[in-house]
Amino acid sequence: MPKLKTLWRKLTGYSLFFPLTCLAIVLIINLIKTPTFFHISINNGVLYGFIIDILNRSSELIILAVGMTLVVAGSGGTDISVGAVSAVAGAVTIFSLVGSMSSDIYRIPYGLAILLGLLGGMACGAFNGFLVAKLRIQPMVATLILFTAGRGIAQVITQGFILYVRKEQFKYLGNFIPGIPVPTPIFVAILVVAVTLLVLKKTALGLYIQTVGINAKSARLVGLNATLIIFLVYTFSGLCAGIAGMIITSRVYSIDANNAGLNMELDAILAVAIGGNSLGGGKFSLAGSIIGAITIQALTTSLYAMKVTADQLPVYKAIVVIFIVMLQSAELKRMLHSMLNKHSIRKAGRKVA
Amino acid sequence: MNKEKEVLLTMRNIDKRFPGVTALSKVDFTLRAGEIHALMGENGAGKSTLIKVLTGVEEADGGEIHMQGIEHPIQNRSPQEAQANGISTVYQEINLCPNLSVAENIFIGREPKKFGRVDWKTINRKAKEILDRFQIHIDVTKPLENYSVAIQQMVAIARAVDISSRVLILDEPTSSLDEQEVEKLFNVMRNLKEQGIGIIFVTHFLEQVYKVSDRITVLRNGTLVGEFETNKLPRVQLVAKMIGKEFDDLSMIKNKVDLSKNQEKAGVILEAEQLGRTGAIKPFDLKIRKGEVVGLSGLLGSGRSEMSRVIYGAERADTGVLKWKGKKLVVNVPMDAMKAGITYLPENRMTEGIIADLSVRENIIIALQAKHGILHLMSRKEQEEFTDRYIDLLQIKTPDRDVPISQLSGGNQQKVILARWLLTNPEFMILDEPTRGIDVGTKAEIQKLVLSLAEKGKSIIFISSEIEEMLRVCSRMIILRDGSKVGELDEDRLTQEEIMKAIAGGGYHA
């Protein structure tokens, strides 16, 4: 019995325990409802199945969550503009490719257009970073500006139209590259995660971000430039939103300023929270956020599979999310713990008596 | 007259384990009405843990707590519950709200109401009255964070004393108070004692223990050594009981670096000309030579911390110039000073020192890492070597190098912060209360360390609210009053009386 208890303690002490449990629960429920859930087949030379679909669809979310994780860690705030910023980036890219009319001819090279889109995302991020780091505006308020204005900017760029790129090559990024059975977005997500992990591992950036997020005053006194670091994480988050915007627009080979990336900021924040990261900043786990992102997408996909309609989706999602977040609450853990303890004390008392 | 006082509180067989540490093992503790009971022990002995278990911050793994007048064993599940049971506490780490006003902090959770609304007028007036009792005259409507650690400590004490009904717990309340403040506190404590309140008093200052306490309980490594009557336990024996071996903390003779013979040759390393910052410290001149330990001395709010902060760039100077080795040094941010070889150990460990969730290792290497730059991440092996070296050198008590620093005892956290700056191998150290919360044995070690650094040619600015300690290590003293430098005392005039006289204004102060 005591052995079991220490094992349990060890398990629950492992930081990825809760995110993984959440994901497992969602997957198991799916498996029960849909026995073919884990089935993967090849149709028309590409992989096909629920799992592939979830991974594919979660790519943008994973990318956004990577940026969001660092924003949360470094500034103890959230970037609620990422959905809108991805629309801006998408608009910049498509506008520079085809101008203000849908077309099948590129005005400038594809690579350059992508670069411009990413720069657009970064510029938005840098704007947020400036407001938060330099002007010390509350992150929520600072990013609220682009949250509302971002889609307007995208509208201005597209001049109010939904612009299409009618060219097969443009679809590759958000769908499949001919001859490769795995959806391209998965590669992009892996690339973003890998590069981020590499930078965090090879430089002191991760340590700096955590230090600033935990105690900005101490950080300054040990010689760190807290302002610069916070500015950087927001700029990076903008870049991530830009990358996500590229995938989003390529999936539907068009830009719809009103709907591209809609509500994705909420999912990204949730992914970070489900990943076991404190929204108060400080220590972070990128792996947790990635698992969180996949969990949310799995949830969305399975709710759709259960014939929940798009407008009801948020309600169900909210219920599940409340449940998941409650599972992780430190207060609840403490309560459970003390209940367990009281139980054992009472037992010990009985033994003595 | 000496009849046995009635027992207020007993703790029996208290056990408390943390992962990798047994903080308390079968500890007994008894508090009587109308006594001041000192709780003593080395850093990490379990003093704060015992208090936290009593007041419901931590939950014991075993044992019982009884309180007079309550039949069943009590178990406080939160500090609020403890308060309801008549126990009020000043924790070692001040847990007030820095951004609320001083008055709000004193009345938080028990605000007087008028017509169902918080009665601000009464709050502010009463807060002023309460602080007046300690002769602290500050603007109670200003945020607490505007004031020094010492003032914050006094506010926490004032709040607890005002709440106190039967038991008052003070965990190292005097760690950054100077003599006058300590005396005021003791008067209040004696007063409460007269009223039959039991007081638990944790401190590392032996003189204070002998001055106010009636009884002493000593802990060592989480176990009870014993309970003693203060006047029957000589000081040397108390120290022996605490550290488990003979040790005479007073025998450490003053062996200051003898600069006198080569004073002319030893070059000036740091020079300030009319350096100052509006509202913090008036423009001052300062010259510090290689291998000198210079003390900054003054009452609360005299500007001793502010002076060191503008030198380091923690606050930007708005007048004057700083010269480093004869050349002008522009210090806009701390990194500018760090690059030159200057370090600063801040007075407030909680808000400016520790990085709470990071490990002991990360807390130790962070400053050196920052100096190396973001692209030159130190290898894990290097980090571990450095960490182990300082854990060893400063006897930091920790289960291993990768536990969060917040899980260390207060004194051990202080050692980690000190290690952080020693590791950068500075030429010039500013140490603001470096031995704050550190136990007798280690304190002597650290003082020795400071002297040996000076011997190796490092220069040090040393600030301590304990004049005794300043006398041991400083070879010169700068006197500050009301935010400006008012004078200097050379080696031959460094005596307790001279300093006291100087900081109070030579007796001519109106």
Ligand SMILES: Nc1ncnc2c1ncn2[C@@H]1O[C@H](COP(=O)(O)OP(=O)(O)OP(=O)(O)O)[C@@H](O)[C@H]1O
């Ligand atoms: N939250 C915690 N998690 C893990 N270990 C802890 C925690 N709090 C305290 N400890 C450990 O328990 C032991 C006793 O710590 P405690 O804070 O009671 O010491 P102390 O006697 O108050 O020391 P100091 O004089 O330095 O304040 C230490 O070894 C410390 O590392």
Ligand SMILES: [Mg+2]
């Ligand atoms: Mg303590």
